[in-house]
Amino acid sequence: MPVIATEKLTKDYLTGFWTKHPKRSLDSLDLEVHENEVFGFLGPNGAGKTTTLKLLMNLVFPTSGSATILGRPVSDTSMHREIGFLPEAPYFYDYLTAREALSYYARLFGLKDHAVVDRFLARVGLTEARDTQLRKFSKGMLQRFGLAQAIVHDPRVVFLDEPMSGLDPVGRREVRDLILELKKEGRTIFFSTHILPDAETLCDRVAVLARGRLQGVGSVEEIFHREVHGVEIIFELPGGGAPPADLARTVTRTGSRYRAEVGVEDVYATFARLEELKARVVGCSEVRPTLEEYFMKLVDGANQAKQAGGGSQ
Amino acid sequence: MNAVLVAVIAWNTFREAVRDRVLYNLVFFALLMISAAILVGQISIGIERLIIVNLGLSAISVFGAVMAVFLGVGLVHKEIERRTLYTMLSKPVRRTEFIAGKYFGLAITLAVNTLLMTVGLVTALLYVDGTLRREDAAVMTGVFFIFLQLLLLTGIALAFSCFATPVVSTLGTLGLYLAGIFSDDIRTFGSLSENPAMQRLTTFLYYVLPNFGQFNVISAVGHGQSVPGALIAGNTAYTLLYVTVTLIAAAAIFSNRNMK
Structure with a gap:
């Protein structure tokens, strides 16, 4: 049984002041998330990610x-x-201290034990700030408090809406580590983000949403191993000279090294040419599509489909 | 409905009001009572008690009503606007329980505020009269009626808060408050009319509008008159019934509202 399941989930919002027009925010979403998965919900701003989370909540x-969720309708409180x-x-509630607020949640x-509250504040690194009012918290501290209130009752499924947004690199790293810890503990994590490297690092599977429609679902591994775009060759030329014109088209320079990205069919010819030039090959690796490229391909496809359809939803 | 959850939410609502320094209005009330007590000693002969009771009860009523309306209209709207509601409703809290908790939280705040102002009024009475009299018990009935009015006002403000902006809610609540004060006059106006449709309309309004007029006993208790037990029982039952209906309406509106 999937932990989270949606079937043809659709949401229209009414817009306009005098005459109300329905605007489709989410269109027939079919999705299944399984036990102990870290599931990334990706999409550009306005794609319908937050609407989906609001529907699930x-x-x-x-x-x-x-x-x-867990086989029960989302309306079951x-x-x-x-x-x-x-x-x-x-x-x-910014008039409360972190400890008071977490204790309230x-x-x-039904949890009255202060030790539990203190333990979760420690887990998100807020022990020292526990008696500070939330109105004095930075954005990163609020985000960490938000995580504490989301897990203080030991939930089986955790939903996070843009958990890394607005955080500095240290904060992002801490949140990433916490998500991985939650996975280790056997929980299912569903999080929306538009920060793709985070999704690459954390997710077992991702779904891409654009213009309210699901564009694709798959494991991160599947996406990375779907195709090889080409081969990247890093090399140095003797005496620090410039590459000849035939190579220059595919080469970029960084310091004393050159990087050539060539098609799989041109790899051997390029190596032969580098040998002629007495170049020193420093590295060679396959170029696979990044999650960002996969994401952009799907989003561009959705945009083109919309334009072809005359701009109607 | 889970009473524990309602109590937890109510306590937090009270705590919010205290932290937001809402009870600072008591300082103004205290200053008003002290000034009045000193002044009436110098300017009035024999009617000090009447002035203090009238002034004190009127001030308790006005200060309480301002608090009930302005805090009441923000009870739910502020939670939606600041999105604190998102985390609340992701907990095992029914929307009905949330509404009940917010209502009782403000009711506790108003009870504490009214109680402290009553202590100020009694102190002022002691200062001008030197002692408390038997008829001062009626003053307590006056305070009780004011508190019942505040409970009604809070219910109405909360119901507005579930679907309207604070400005609309404030205007709506104050409008109903004023109309409720004059609801007896509305029915009288209808009975004077010869138009049956007008009579039916004014009778309908009389029964639907909150009848705030029947709670006003300030003048009577100021003159030392006691309040009939039947009126106390009637007003209490009326308030409980009206508040219950208002809260059911508020919960129904709120339960069907999309939290955009």
């Missing part, structure tokens, strides 16, 4: 279709005991 109601949620750019699950 029962914050907004679907126009049509359905969604279940008691199921929320087993899930945790970190919204995008979270805002909490813990009490909603």
Whole structure:
């Protein structure tokens, strides 16, 4: 049984002041997320990622279709005991200290033990700031607090909406580590992001959403091994000279080294040419599509399909 | 409905009001009572008690109403605007429980505020009269009626807060408050009319609008008159019923609202 499942999940928002027009934010989303997966939900701004999360959290109601978490409909509030949620750019009760706020959220699950609260604050590195009001927290600290409130009740499934957004490299690393820890503990993590390297590092599978439609789902490994674009050859020329005109088209220079990206069929010819030039080959590796390229291909495809369809949703 | 969850949310709502320094209005009330107590000693002969009771109860009513309306209209709207609601509703909290918790939280805040202002009024009475009299018990009934009005106002403000902006909610709540004060006059106006449709409309409004007029006993208790037990029981039952209906309406609106 999938941990998260959506079937033809669709959401229209009514826009306009006097006359209301439906605007489709999410269109027939079919998705399954399995136990103990780190599932990345990718898409550009306005793709429908946050709408999907809001539908799963029962914050907004679907126009049509359905969604279940742990086999129960998303409208079942008691199921929320087993899930945790970190919204995008979270805002909490800023008149409370971190300890008071986390204690408040813990009490909603019947947890009254201060030791539990302190343990989770320590886990996200907020022990020293535990008696500081949240209004004095930096964005990164708020994000870390947000993670603590999402996991304080030991949930089976954790939903994170753009958990790395606005964080500095250290903060991003900490959040990444925490997500990996949660996976090790056997939890399922569903997170939306547009920071692709994070998705590459963390996800077992990713889904790409654009213009409210699912463009593709697959494991990160599958995407990387789908095709080889070419071969990258790094080399140095004797005496630091410039490459001849026939090579110059495919070469870029960084310091004293050159990088040539050539098609698989041209690899041997290029090596022969480098041998003639008495070049020293420093490195050679396959060039595979990055997640970003895969992502952009799908998003561009969605944009072109929309234009071909006359701009209608 | 889970009473523990409602209590947890109510306590936090009260804590928010205290941290936001809402109870600072008590300082103004204290200054008003002290000034009045000193002034009436110098300018009035024999009616010090009447002035203090009238002024004190009016101030408790106005300060409380301002607090009920302005905090009430933001109870839910602020949570939506600041998106604190997103985390709240991802917990095992039903929307109905959230509404009930917010209502009782503000009710506790108003109760504490009213209680402290009552202590100020009694102190002022002691200062001008030197002692408390038997008829001062009626003043407590006056305070109780003011508190019942505040509970009604909070319910109305909260219901508006579930679907309207704070400005619209404030105007709507104040509009209903004013109309409710004059609901007896509306029915009288209808009975004077010879148009049956007008009579039906004014009778309908009389029953639907919150009847705030029946809670006003300030003048009577100022003159030392006691309040009939039937009126106390009637007003209490009326408030409980009206608040229950208002909260059910608020919960129904809120439960069907998309949190965009």
